[in-house]
Amino acid sequence: MKIAVIDYGMGNLFSVEQALKRLNADVVITNDAAELNAAAAYVLPGVGAFPDAMKRLAETGLIEFMQTTKKPLLGICLGMQLMFERSEEVTPTEGLHIFQGSVERFQGVSRIPHMGWNELVLTQMPSWLEGKRLPADRYVYFVHSFYATRIDEAQLVGFADYEGVGVPGIVTKDNYTGMQFHPEKSGKFGVFLLRAWLRQVEASVC
């Protein structure tokens, strides 16, 4: 079972790749259509600015592919933000329109970026967490200046409270999952979440 980490020239793929490999996933880093079609699921990572990322996704010819795939797709950090309707980072830019909501800069908080460990409060159980025994320690590592807002609450799985702002931490819709924090940098709980997501991929393939 192959997991494709989508390579569109944005940021730190190494840590995500290694985290998946530690969970015994067979990982390929690619933007090649044939390799993508052969994979069972996708991870869309990303560090950088929203407009650059959308531009590169367009250049790589991946926009429609990601909007139409029926396979599990996990977006991390900027990768999650790209799946919303639009972002105001740098200049207003259209996103992938998979999740409802827009990505905006934090307002009214004392510190930007939102950087460090914050507790994830779960609001519902997505299928891939159902029946799992959740650890008591649910801190995850965030680092971002923009966050998803005006979202559809039905798509929210968990959030973190940052000085009164509810920061969507996990969103889900059909085969799509987004994580604003970095599960690959979030210690044991991050590993737990990645493993749970991978198990669901395995289950969907078998």
Added chain:
Amino acid sequence: MLTKRIIPCLDVKEGRAVKGVQFVELRDAGDPVELAKFYDEQGADELVFLDISASHEGRETMVDVVRQTASALAIPFTVGGGIRTLDDMKRILRAGADKVSVNTSALECPDLIKEGSDYFGAQCIVCAIDACFSEEDGTWMVYTHGGRNKTSWKAVDWAREAVRLGAGEILLTSMNRDGEKSGFDLGLTKAVREAVTVPVIASGGAGNAEHFREVLQDVDADAALAASIFHYKEKSVAEVKSYLKAKGVNIR
């Protein structure tokens, strides 16, 4: 709620940890990756690797250390020392580091902060500031080259400028307190904390757990960094964190 961070710092020279942890049975106490694992298990929230290699080969070895750490661990870490160009940043970040810190090189060429921030985002760029109180100037001044050369920058002004250029975090070291174990420089930390809107990591002077409480609770630093207190087991990361929790500091 966002928690306060406790950050052990490791000095690495030619790929080997100097001042390694003295008190535990490690297979190789000079192996930075082993030490990183140890601190991760202790509950460290992040790590900082400071590369003090003098040679080009030493800095190449650092890239391997970064790659091995990112392969083995799910913990965020910053790498500083010897980062002078955008290419240096690329090599370290692509090897799996989460942030790079710049110090002397940013004072010599402030555009380095802007270039890095534009390319990777502000959250990847830490501006490290070595500050020392100057009687003559009546305030904390910035020093370069590991504290050897005084600049004309006031610490507060340089912190503000670094953030304007795109730094996403300030790593603030008090040269007066460094190695003294008499507590963090609360005045300096407060002054810089109030001058900028990015997170501030206080460094220099940690001698006991109460020192961490003071700087995190009384002057609201976002994180506190220390080296020797953790390396020589005067206090373990776990002990400091449980003390802070008991005192009501928001800690993971």
